[in-house]
Amino acid sequence: MFVDMPLAQLREYLPERSEPADFDAFWERTLAETRTHDLAPEFTPVASPLTTAEVFDVTFAGFGGHPIKGWLLLPRQAAGPVPCVVEYQGYGGGRGLPIDWLLWPSLGYAVLAMDSRGQGAGGWRRGDTADPYPGSGPTTPGVMTSGIHDPDAYYYRRLYTDAVRAVEAARAHPQVGAVAVGGASQGGAIALAVSALVPGLACAFLDVPFMCHIRHATEITGEYPYAEIAAYCRAFKEKVEPVFQTLAYFDGVNFAARAATPALFSVGLQDGITPPSTVFAAYNHYAGEKDIKVYPYNGHEGGESAHAMERIAKAGKALG
Template sequence: MPLVDMPLEQLLTYEGRNPRPANFEAYWEQALQEMRNTDARVELVRSGFQVPFAECFHLYFTGTGGARIHAKLVKPKHVAGPHPAVVQFHGYAHHSDDWADKLIYASLGFTIATLDCRGQGGLSEDVGGVKGTTHKGHLIRGLDDAPERLLFRQIYLDAAQLAGIVMDMPEVDAARVGAIGGSQGGGLALACAALEPRINRAAPSVPFLCDYKRVWEMDLARDAYEELRTFFRHRDPQHLREDEIFERLGYIDVQHLADRISGKVMMGVGLLDTVCPPSTQFAAYNRIRCEKKLEIYPDFIHERLPGFEDKTIQFLLEM
């Protein structure tokens, strides 16, 4: 089998390189308290797109820092009593996509909500206001400010907050809510399951946002991780702050959140992925302590994994 990373037997035990800040748990407990103290002011606006078996809404809520966050929400019409739900997350710089791809879950009796990440391709607001560079990416936004100003801290909290909003809907069974997504969406599905412990199942594929130092050491700070190199070139050209920078990135490294997940996890990974290297994905997977399983695609890169969406539907139907 061709290799772009470690052999599989090493991947199965690898637990990451990026440092974990000493106050990591306190950092996230403070963040979650901020989220809980935020008045979400949830608003549903009926969409112009409708179908006979479901209702489609624009869902708006206020996230941490006062940003107004948008998600697409689809509710099935044909289900009596509390029913399952899924929260879905999109790839980096993209958006919540068309209504059509939500309809399969509504047809199966699920409510589905798909987040627009702050400042990316959708309708969510990015309130900005950080010190330092914001050039070329969201990973680095806030790196020159206080750790609480990291943009992905807010995006992770938006993901957890959206899950809580869906769980609080009277028609939703809060004990049967899953989280799904690929690439950035895969990383956010894991972060959501870690920060909202009621998530029953998470099905990430090829997750981004894991083990930044490993990406750097593999010389793969390009594509999704290009902004790491840009940051060093512009802000720390001699790498005098390298240890500090990677430790700060540790606050938003999904591998360090993974042991908080309590629901079941099914993760898809392509072993030829050079955008989000397999070892970075395994760094997160190997730290998950709850029931979990891997779907491995030896010849696949950072792309859609055939059959994984079907497996995801079956996995969520078992909730």
């Protein structure tokens, strides 16, 4: 069933942003601290039965200098540098296996699939990266409330920073040219943050993005992962306002207002996990060139293969 406002209202929905005064300074400081660690990208060739792509096991230094894993797939026998799409994972997922990432190499592009630290044991796509950050405090199961008592300690500070470094790692490879970013759900949230934090990206694929208009999301859906925040607030009633003060540093709506990267969004009007009004809040605030594909009878799966074709068309224009 439709779970939110009518589409005409969604297209006009432009809620006021709740933004910390030091939002930009926070992210400038975060990235500056991270860049004191050598990126040290490593691309180790992996034996593979794949005949259309070369596979590399990637390691680079993310937040705190922590080692972050990924896969880089290059189309075989590519002549010179090729465009690359850096892909981020949905909630609970990891980088999986190389065969999960064949779409872009099949089109002649490279892909760097970044692992999500501390995720990838949920049963749907495995991960290989630990999150060694100490002192996160009490949490609801999942990562949504890990370190939520303090923006500096919050899990998504580390994850979004890793994602910026993944772009830097891709750009460090001699066979990579222009770079785009993309992901769905949590991956869309990460790509949205990166679209604002990294200049010079060719485009961003932002599918059913999570972590947008977050407080509103917790008020209109009881679905996970937003329900993790609600559960934490039920347990720590005196911390409700500090929780949302922390989350404002990570809200996609605030990143959207700073983004200059050309972006393709997608939304399902029957999505109870990332309700349409949260996606449109980010889309309508998005400062860069943008388009959105609306799938009225889809939920959190979005446009599925039909939307993959939309991504391919956008890549053809933005990446060549």
